[in-house]
Amino acid sequence: MTKQRTQIAVLTLPFVGNFRTTEWMDLGLCRDSAPEIFFPSDGGGVEKARKICCRCEVKDLCLEYAIVEEIEHGVWGGTSERERRRIKKRRRDGAA
Ligand code: SF4
Numbered sequence: 001m002t003k004q005r006t007q008i009a010v011l012t013l014p015f016v017g018n019f020r021t022t023e024w025m026d027l028g029l030c031r032d033s034a035p036e037i038f039f040p041s042d043g044g045g046v047e048k049a050r051k052i053c054c055r056c057e058v059k060d061l062c063l064e065y066a067i068v069e070e071i072e073h074g075v076w077g078g079t080s081e082r083e084r085r086r087i088k089k090r091r092r093d094g095a096a
Pocket residue numbers: 025027028029030031038052053054056057058059060062063075076077078
């Protein structure tokens with residue numbers, strides 16, 4: 001998926017019935033990695049996941065999904081829980 005197509009897909013996170021589709025997850029590089037990498041117990045562990053995420057073609061979709069679904073735990077789209085909280089705050093502040 002090209003960056004432009006990924007950005008378009010993020011803007012239109014698809015719904016099927018009342019649920020967002022998660023088909024993009026099948027393209028995530030993390031599917032072949034140990035889940036513990038993406039749910040590290042310390043901040044240093046985030047870097048290991050981030051290195052995988054930065055090469056992932058569905059990174060933008062993944063991040064948007066985690067924000068929209070308010071997923072608090074783990075590394076999604078290359079971001080930690082703290083980083084996603086900051087992104088959400090910036091969006092709230094920007095919308096005000
Ligand atoms: S961005 Fe990271 S967590 Fe998200 S699908 Fe890709 S590898 Fe998995």
